[in-house]
Amino acid sequence: xxxxxxxxxxxxxxxxxxxxxxxxxxxxxxxxxxxxxxxxxxxxxxxxxxxxxxxxxxxxxxxxxxxxxxxxxxxxxxxxxxxxxxxxxxxxxxxxxxxxxxxxxxxxxxxxxxxxxxxxxxxxxxxxxxxxxxxxxxxxxxxxxxxxxxxxxxxxxxxxxxxxxxxxxxxxxxxxxxxxxxxxxxxxxxxxxxxxxxxxxxxxxxxxxxxxxxxxxxxxxxxxxxxxxxxxxxxxxxxxxxxxxxxxxxxxxxxxxxxxxxxxxxxxxxxxxxxxxxxxxxxxxxxxxxxxxxxxxxxxxxxxxxxxxxxxxxxxxxxxxxxxxxxxxxxxxxxxxxxxxxxxxxxxxxxxxxxxxxxxxxxxxxxxxxxxxxxxxxxxxxxxxxxxxxxxxxxxxxxxxxxxxxxxxxxxxxxxxxxxxxxxxxxxxxxxxxxxxxxxxxxxxxxxxxxxxxxxxxxxxxxxxxxxxxxxxxxxxx
Numbered sequence: 001x002x003x004x005x006x007x008x009x010x011x012x013x014x015x016x017x018x019x020x021x022x023x024x025x026x027x028x029x030x031x032x033x034x035x036x037x038x039x040x041x042x043x044x045x046x047x048x049x050x051x052x053x054x055x056x057x058x059x060x061x062x063x064x065x066x067x068x069x070x071x072x073x074x075x076x077x078x079x080x081x082x083x084x085x086x087x088x089x090x091x092x093x094x095x096x097x098x099x100x101x102x103x104x105x106x107x108x109x110x111x112x113x114x115x116x117x118x119x120x121x122x123x124x125x126x127x128x129x130x131x132x133x134x135x136x137x138x139x140x141x142x143x144x145x146x147x148x149x150x151x152x153x154x155x156x157x158x159x160x161x162x163x164x165x166x167x168x169x170x171x172x173x174x175x176x177x178x179x180x181x182x183x184x185x186x187x188x189x190x191x192x193x194x195x196x197x198x199x200x201x202x203x204x205x206x207x208x209x210x211x212x213x214x215x216x217x218x219x220x221x222x223x224x225x226x227x228x229x230x231x232x233x234x235x236x237x238x239x240x241x242x243x244x245x246x247x248x249x250x251x252x253x254x255x256x257x258x259x260x261x262x263x264x265x266x267x268x269x270x271x272x273x274x275x276x277x278x279x280x281x282x283x284x285x286x287x288x289x290x291x292x293x294x295x296x297x298x299x300x301x302x303x304x305x306x307x308x309x310x311x312x313x314x315x316x317x318x319x320x321x322x323x324x325x326x327x328x329x330x331x332x333x334x335x336x337x338x339x340x341x342x343x344x345x346x347x348x349x350x351x352x353x354x355x356x357x358x359x360x361x362x363x364x365x366x367x368x369x370x371x372x373x374x375x376x377x378x379x380x381x382x383x384x385x386x387x388x389x390x391x392x393x394x395x396x397x398x399x400x401x402x403x404x405x406x407x408x409x410x411x412x413x414x415x416x417x418x419x420x421x422x423x424x425x426x427x428x429x430x431x432x433x434x435x436x437x438x439x440x441x442x443x444x445x446x447x448x449x450x451x452x453x454x455x456x457x458x459x460x461x462x463x464x465x466x467x468x469x470x471x472x473x474x475x476x477x478x
Contacts, residue, residue, distance in 0.1 A: 024062040036426030037071025076454045078443035079431035089296035092353035101346040105334025114348035126280025132307035134338040135347040139260040139286040140179040142302035146284035147183045149313040150254035154224040169193045169216050172227035173204040202237040226253040230276045231262020234433045236397030241278030257282040261291040269368040289351050292446045299347040366448040370396045374445050380459040390435035398443045402466040412439035418465045428458035
């Protein structure tokens with residue numbers, strides 16, 4: 001392809017290439033059921049070497065990139081909490097590439113789109129109109145932003161003077177996502193100052209938490225943060241967020257809710273909607289659109305109840321970033337004052353496009369259906385001889401073992417083997433987790449393409465492999 005500087009010199013030729021790429025991308029989505037995950041052959045991996053010679057790449061992408069995706073676009077991908085992507089992403093992706101917006105600030109359309117998406121989410125979560133928010137790369141980044149705002153609120157001079165030896169302590173239920181631990185490490189608070197509270201019936205035990213707070217204060221620590229979870233990664237459990245909000249208020253703690261995927265039960269049908277009751281009372285919430293809202297990677301969001309506390313943690317305007325009353329340098333507030341990044345991509349466009357194209361009701365229906373599919377999987381496990389649930393199905397996560405009668409080590413080996421084999425055959429993608437020391441199969445259904453037939457076929461495949469394993473074991477024992 002000829003170039004005029006870095007732009008095409010022949011736009012007709014480029015237009016034809018772009019149409020070929022669009023058709024290949026549309027084929028990918030339309031034929032997604034026939035395109036499960038598969039490993040990348042050595043010869044293809046070697047072809048990724050950057051040649052930097054220019055030329056036509058559409059054929060190379062179609063041949064060597066599209067077939068070797070991460071698997072999450074496929075209807076039977078439930079291995080990790082990953083969204084599936086939407087056809088709407090193709091539309092927003094084209095528009096976003098043409099605009100090439102930096103949403104750190106200034107006065108342009110992408111800034112107002114982000115405000116609209118933040119405001120829509122704030123309302124769905126039940127936070128007040130005065131709350132602020134900013135889109136992020138994901139919940140991990142959102143968590144860092146929220147924790148920094150919490151830290152600055154309790155230590156007003158922190159940005160200038162640091163913690164000065166003050167021991168800040170944070171509290172979360174056992175099984176909290178690693179993003180909480182990583183954020184505390186990154187902020188210099190330290191992993192040892194995350195106090196993990198035992199769970200009772202899958203939720204933080206308030207009596208134990210109160211005792212831990214008293215113990216830490218007596219030891220000279222300053223408790224500042226309580227983390228509740230709306231949807232644990234392993235089992236899909238939800239804390240009692242109203243109870244935690246009451247406790248945080250009484251104890252003077254900042255309540256943060258990790259709602260990476262589970263916060264979206266706020267737009268689901270009951271009984272799943274009630275799982276996240278009380279989330280709007282939090283001081284901060286972290287969510288991902290690229291999980292249970294299905295949009296393409298990456299798109300997370302942090303909401304913070306106190307806009308002043310949010311801004312106090314991050315606002316900084318050197319001379320070259322001074323705003324203006326009018327012109328392009330207008331448009332206050334700027335998002336660079338509410339997070340880590342100055343250069344920020346246009347994440348809101350794909351969320352806005354998806355909502356405008358599909359409507360909120362379609363997302364609500366898909367989220368509810370995912371929960372029904374997890375419940376259906378749980379019913380099939382309970383009805384299949386030899387299988388057993390590792391925990392009750394609460395939301396969209398089903399954890400089970402293929403052979404509950406085996407001793408722990410044998411169960412673990414069998415479940416691991418089944419997960420790996422089904423991934424490689426393309427029949428289904430489960431991941432694994434541990435329950436009471438046993439490695440179990442885990443399905444986290446955040447997949448709008450999953451249907452009952454997919455769930456049934458996957459459980460049949462697990463049963464077939466378990467039966468085969470048992471037959472082989474019996475023969476070996478003879």
